[in-house]
Amino acid sequence: MIRLSPARRATLQRIAFPLLVSLSAMMIILGKADQVVFESLRSSVIDAAAPALDMLSRPLATLDSLVQRVRGVIIVYEDNARLVQENERLLGWQQAARKLASENAQLHELLKLAPEPAISYVTARVIANSGGAYVRSLMVNAGRENGVVRGEAAVNGDGLAGRVSEVGSRAARILLITDLNSRVPVIVEGSRQRAVLAGDNSERPSLRYVEAGGAIKIGDRIVTSGQGGVFPPGLPVGVITAFDGELARVEPYVELSRVEYLRLVDYGLADALPDPVPIAPRGGRRAEAPSGGQPARH
Amino acid sequence: MARRAVAGSAPDRVDNAVASLLPLATTVLAMLLSIQPIPIPGYAALTPAFTLMAAYHWTIYRPDLLPPLALFIIGSVQDLIAGGLLGTTALLLLLARGLVLRHRDHFINRPFPFVWSGFTMLTGAAMLFLWSLHSLLTAGLLDFRSTVFRAVLTISLFPAASFLLGRAQRGLMGGG
Numbered sequence: 204m205i206r207l208s209p210a211r212r213a214t215l216q217r218i219a220f221p222l223l224v225s226l227s228a229m230m231i232i233l234g235k236a237d238q239v240v241f242e243s244l245r246s247s248v249i250d251a252a253a254p255a256l257d258m259l260s261r262p263l264a265t266l267d268s269l270v271q272r273v274r275g276v277i278i279v280y281e282d283n284a285r286l287v288q289e290n291e292r293l294l295g296w297q298q299a300a301r302k303l304a305s306e307n308a309q310l311h312e313l314l315k316l317a318p319e320p321a322i323s324y325v326t327a328r329v330i331a332n333s334g335g336a337y338v339r340s341l342m343v344n345a346g347r348e349n350g351v352v353r354g355e356a357a358v359n360g361d362g363l364a365g366r367v368s369e370v371g372s373r374a375a376r377i378l379l380i381t382d383l384n385s386r387v388p389v390i391v392e393g394s395r396q397r398a399v400l401a402g403d404n405s406e407r408p409s410l411r412y413v414e415a416g417g418a419i420k421i422g423d424r425i426v427t428s429g430q431g432g433v434f435p436p437g438l439p440v441g442v443i444t445a446f447d448g449e450l451a452r453v454e455p456y457v458e459l460s461r462v463e464y465l466r467l468v469d470y471g472l473a474d475a476l477p478d479p480v481p482i483a484p485r486g487g488r489r490a491e492a493p494s495g496g497q498p499a500r501h
Numbered sequence: 502m503a504r505r506a507v508a509g510s511a512p513d514r515v516d517n518a519v520a521s522l523l524p525l526a527t528t529v530l531a532m533l534l535s536i537q538p539i540p541i542p543g544y545a546a547l548t549p550a551f552t553l554m555a556a557y558h559w560t561i562y563r564p565d566l567l568p569p570l571a572l573f574i575i576g577s578v579q580d581l582i583a584g585g586l587l588g589t590t591a592l593l594l595l596l597a598r599g600l601v602l603r604h605r606d607h608f609i610n611r612p613f614p615f616v617w618s619g620f621t622m623l624t625g626a627a628m629l630f631l632w633s634l635h636s637l638l639t640a641g642l643l644d645f646r647s648t649v650f651r652a653v654l655t656i657s658l659f660p661a662a663s664f665l666l667g668r669a670q671r672g673l674m675g676g677g
Contacts, residue, residue: 216568216569219568219569219570220569220595220598220599223569223570223572223573223591223595224592224595224596224599226573226588226591227573227576227577227588227589227591227592227595228588228592229588230577230587230588230591231586231587231588231589231592231634231638234586234587234588235586235638241581241587244581244587245581245584245587248578248581248582249581249582252578252582255533256533256536256582259533259537260537260538263537263538263539263540267540329538330538331536331537331538331582331583332536332537332538332539332545332548332583333536333545333583333584333585334535334536334537334545334548334583335535335545335546335548335583335585335651336546336547336631336632336643336647336648336651337585337586337631337635337643338583338584338585339545339546340583340584341538342536342582342584368584369584376584378584383639383643403644404546404643404644404647405644405647406543406546458542459545460540460541460542460543460544460545461540461542463538463540
């Protein structure tokens with residue numbers, strides 16, 4: 204700040220205020236009319252803020268993991284008993300899954316089905332959220348330098364959380380499936396009806412444009428349909444937990460408010476695949492891009 | 502953000518420079534706090550408007566040290582980081598400043614309940630403004646409940662914020 208005489212400063216402030224107010228209003232209108240107009244500004248601000256946000260979010264994350272650890276120690280006995288039971292049950296499932304996997308492989312062979320493209324992913328930590336009622340997004344500490352590409356699916360062990368909507372060189376923004384602007388093509392697992400999962404900024408997105416035929420009910424699982432080419436088919440999304448009149452509400456499998464790490468997955472679904480190479484294993488026809496050029500991917 | 506270097510060898514000058522940066526620094530801190538990922542279910546939607554608290558406090562006590570340009574920049578950066586529509590937070594903070602400055606005499610050097618009730622009115626107006634703006638821009642009525650909860654949370658956390666800001670202010674600047 205430069206020292207100015209009080210009178211001059213007052214004049215400056217009188218001009219500055221209406222000027223900045225109209226500038227803000229203009230930015231709102233401009234940003235609404237053309238979403239991409241501020242994109243480079245956004246990604247550079249994200250990049251500049253990423254190190255600070257990364258550092259700031261660490262103490263909170265550490266505190267949270269400490270609380271989890273103490274809780275874990277307290278309930279270790281019950282947890283153990285539960286896990287032993289669960290393990291037995293899962294061993295049963297493992298047998299079933301192995302059998303199904305080999306059967307599935309044989310059937311693929313018989314049908315000469317094109318294999319799914321190989322996937323590669325980057326795991327990133329959540330460093331900021333959107334803090335407000337009108338946007339549902341997260342920022343993660345991986346960006347273009349780590350091989351993150353716009354449009355990739357953001358998942359964790361439980362299912363789909365969102366997709367990469369903006370990429371900076373060191374950070375990226377994830378648009379959550381609960382955001383007002385999020386639309387995910389899905390199918391109801393039991394009845395195979397297609398629908399669109401539409402976010403509305405509430406905790407539970409709704410199921411719209413449900414294909415006719417068969418009734419959907421509470422407890423039905425919702426998975427991605429793969430239509431539109433952004434997400435691969437079959438990613439678990441959530442489960443129908445309530446009806447708002449005719450509208451089914453879906454509880455996402457991912458606990459979006461608690462998510463600490465996300466995997467940004469490249470399912471090789473991008474339209475422009477440079478340098479296609481055939482995949483050897485099952486002699487399919489589809490090719491995919493090599494991911495070897497991206498050292499950060501595993 | 503520090504646009505003025507902390508220069509000068511005399512300790513009181515350094516103190517002065519640090520003290521005059523306090524409004525800016527605390528408002529930036531409030532902005533960073535409001536985008537922290539805190540693992541409480543549903544928290545993101547109800548995040549209190551920390552930046553509004555800081556803007557209100559400093560507009561009452563030291564509006565000279567938190568000029569419109571600072572609010573504009575802080576608001577815009579918050580929108581850019583949080584992924585909101587660019588301009589909304591800047592506009593909100595600037596309008597809040599304009600409104601508070603006009604009625605500043607009612608709040609300055611008055612008991613805390615006056616200050617708090619002023620903030621309550623400001624937050625009510627601010628949340629209503631945000632809701633109307635976003636409803637208008639999405640061409641549909643948005644869920645009003647989270648807006649109400651957010652306003653309530655913001656208003657109820659204000660005494661704590663005001664206490665901390667007041668302590669920092671007295672500690673560094675002396676007096677009110």
